[in-house]
Amino acid sequence: MAEIKIIGTAHVSQESVNEVRTAIEDYHPDVVAIELDPARYSALKKQARDPSVNDVLEVKNFNSLLVQWLLAYLQRKIGFDVGVEPGAEMKAAIAEAEQRNIPIALVDRDIRVTLMRFWNTLGFIEKLKMIWALIISIAEIDNGQEIDIESLKEQNVIDVVMEEFRKFSPNGARALIDERDAFIAHQLVILKAQRPEGKILAVIGAGHRKGISAYLDDPKTLPPFDSLTKEPKPFPWAKVFGFGVTFLFAFLLAAIAFSGVGLNVLLYAFLFWVIIHGVLSAIFVLLAGGHPYSALTCFCVAWMTSLNPMLHAGWIGAYVEARVRKPPVTDFRKIYETESLKEMAKIPLFKVVLVAALGNLGSLLGTVLYFIFVFPVLGIDPTVVISTGIGNLWAWVTGLF
Structure with a gap:
């Protein structure tokens, strides 16, 4: 035996x-x-x-x-x-x-x-x-x-x-x-x-x-x-969260639009979404050592990708970073041979991956902070705006039928 x-x-x-x-x-x-x-x-x-x-x-x-x-x-x-x-x-x-x-x-x-x-x-x-x-x-x-x-x-x-x-x-x-x-x-x-x-x-x-x-x-x-x-197929929490964010943002804009607080408040709510996502995503890309072009790209797309669970700002920033840095194939081996994190951070391929990760993190943080601070920034009472907006929206929908 x-x-x-x-x-x-x-x-x-x-x-x-x-x-x-x-x-x-x-x-x-x-x-x-x-x-x-x-x-x-x-x-x-x-x-x-x-x-x-x-x-x-x-x-x-x-x-x-x-x-x-x-x-x-x-x-x-x-x-x-x-x-x-x-x-x-x-x-x-x-x-x-x-x-x-x-x-x-x-x-x-x-x-x-x-x-x-x-x-x-x-x-x-x-x-x-x-x-x-x-x-x-x-x-x-x-x-x-x-x-x-x-x-x-x-x-x-x-x-x-x-x-x-x-x-x-x-x-x-x-x-x-x-x-x-x-x-x-x-x-x-x-x-x-x-x-x-x-x-x-x-x-x-x-x-x-x-x-x-x-x-x-x-x-x-x-x-x-x-x-x-076999490859695991976990519950797609990220997609559920993404679709939830899209629904909440659309619901919030609709509530503001029908609440009667004015078109300028609706415009400011949208601009705040664009700015907070863009700024935080760009800052995190720069913290990752990313190229200014990558940061600018994330600034421009973060507000859109945060509403699309199938896309992420960091992914797009990583593509730009890769085109700018042009990491050679040897970078992968270099990462496994570095003797310090400081040395690793200088490797172009590491920058590409870090830009993707931190760019996404910045955009995610933007989503969280938006729903926390949007009403204080706009200077309106959320209870009044949402309840009034829902009531007016419901009356408008039922009036159509």
Whole structure:
């Protein structure tokens, strides 16, 4: 019967590198299974094609891409501090297996599916908490806070960290940890069936070892494989919010128009919508380091895109930014090699993605502030205007019939 040995590693640990090499040398596995998917394997081997700026603009996953880049930066900074390149233990496993002509099995889920399921299953509050925690973590690492990497492989420490992560982001923990535990366990079960008399060495992140081992002990508890690979289709809250904003704005203008307060008030209500969206979107683009043309574009279109759930001001600003900056294909790799956030912020492709994210954020903030301050700015009583406007509108509609 096939035998599976699991090594739990830390991705920036020299001790894990040594442990992997020793295990392959002593265990003599018939196959080495590593926690990589084909895309990350190619990237690790420097064989992957870097996406172009057009690829990035076409997919429009600007927010999740920013999170991915910042996570990679955080891992890389930790690696710099301990003198180990992120993924070094996976590279060591690959090198040792190739040197001994041992087959390699890539057992992790496609990184694109994982990131999509991770980001799409997070609630709005979870996303804000995740981004804030990421920013704080980067700031602490950049300020020289030390991390005991080797302690992160100890099971009691792992259990505490995982429990805290589940409390902090239950949906994120399910996508990044639980689902991948099940996916990798599925792959190892398949390998075991293919090699009934062989020995399998699995090189897995320490955080996955407990979950994978539990599934291997009782494979009947594994969830259906298809449920782990399909793209999630979350409820389209963003579109619902967008259509809601459009309806509220139209309703507000109609109420003002029929309230009898005057055409000038209606005009000012519309101008306030245009100005607050345009100014905030443009300011956020400039804060992102965007080109003045990109900021001007967002200023001009934000009032319209905020009324169309299918369009976003930041997307249009990003297209302009890309045409002005003309990021080369090599920018994608540069982002993964920078040693500081200041250096990353100067990369044209990073500016394009940041312009998209912050341009949209500025427009969203404009929508929130508009409905809070529109009546104080206009100097009118909302209760009187809305009630009078609705009454007059209803009388007008019923009069038509």
